[in-house]
Every structure is written in structure tokens, then in C-alpha cells.
Amino acid sequence: MPSTRGARPAPKPVKMKLRKGDRVQVLSGKDRGQTGTIMRVLPKVNKVIVDGVNVAKRHQRQTQVRIKGGIIDKDMPIAAAAVAIICSKDGPTRVAYDVNAEGKKIRVCNKCREEL
Numbered sequence: 001m002p003s004t005r006g007a008r009p010a011p012k013p014v015k016m017k018l019r020k021g022d023r024v025q026v027l028s029g030k031d032r033g034q035t036g037t038i039m040r041v042l043p044k045v046n047k048v049i050v051d052g053v054n055v056a057k058r059h060q061r062q063t064q065v066r067i068k069g070g071i072i073d074k075d076m077p078i079a080a081a082a083v084a085i086i087c088s089k090d091g092p093t094r095v096a097y098d099v100n101a102e103g104k105k106i107r108v109c110n111k112c113r114e115e116l
Contacts, residue, residue: 013043017095024083025092047077
């Protein structure tokens with residue numbers, strides 16, 4: 001019987017209400033209040049990468065692919081719960097779901113019920 005001591009099961013992907021290209025505002029952390037566009041969604045770890053938010057300095061070595069080495073700014077993941085999508089009327093809000101006239105499930109603003 002193989003030993004499973006110390007082994008962790010892989011996390012299950014989470015159903016995320018945020019999508020690539022959404023305009024969001026950071027609700028908590030060192031970048032609170034900043035806005036940006038979602039560049040990438042990471043459902044396995046329930047995080048998103050927002051352009052210009054949670055930036056870290058990264059030391060990169062020069063390789064054949066990357067001609068120039070040095071210190072670069074890299075956008076790091078931020079928890080999906082720490083960001084809220086921006087509604088055109090209400091500002092930052094959570095995402096809710098509604099069914100439209102054709103019976104299709106759509107994302108709506110949780111405050112004004114306007115389609116996002």
C-alpha cells in the first residue's frame with residue numbers, strides 16, 4: 001500500500017463569476033481602490049491577474065528567448081474575492097445571474113440588475 005503521508009489532493013477548479021477583460025476594482029489589500037482589467041483568470045486557485053495591480057519586482061536572467069535580462073515588473077495573482085466588477089451605474093458590485101427573455105443565463109449587477 002503506497003504511503004500518502006504529506007500528500008495533498010489537487011484543488012478543484014472553482015466556478016468563477018469574473019472573466020478575462022472585465023473591469024474590476026480592488027476591495028482589500030495594499031492595492032485597495034485601484035482599478036484595472038483582468039488579464040488572466042486562474043480558477044484552480046481562485047485568483048485573477050489584474051493589469052497594473054499587485055506588481056512585484058522580478059529578477060530575470062538573460063536567455064536566448066529573452067534577449068535582455070534585469071529587473072522587470074510582474075503582475076502577480078490576487079484573490080478573486082478581493083476584487084469587484086465595476087457596474088456603469090453603481091460602481092463596484094458583486095455579480096449575480098438572471099435568465100433573459102430567450103432563457104439564457106446572463107451576468108447582471110447585483111444592485112441594479114443591469115447586464116454586465
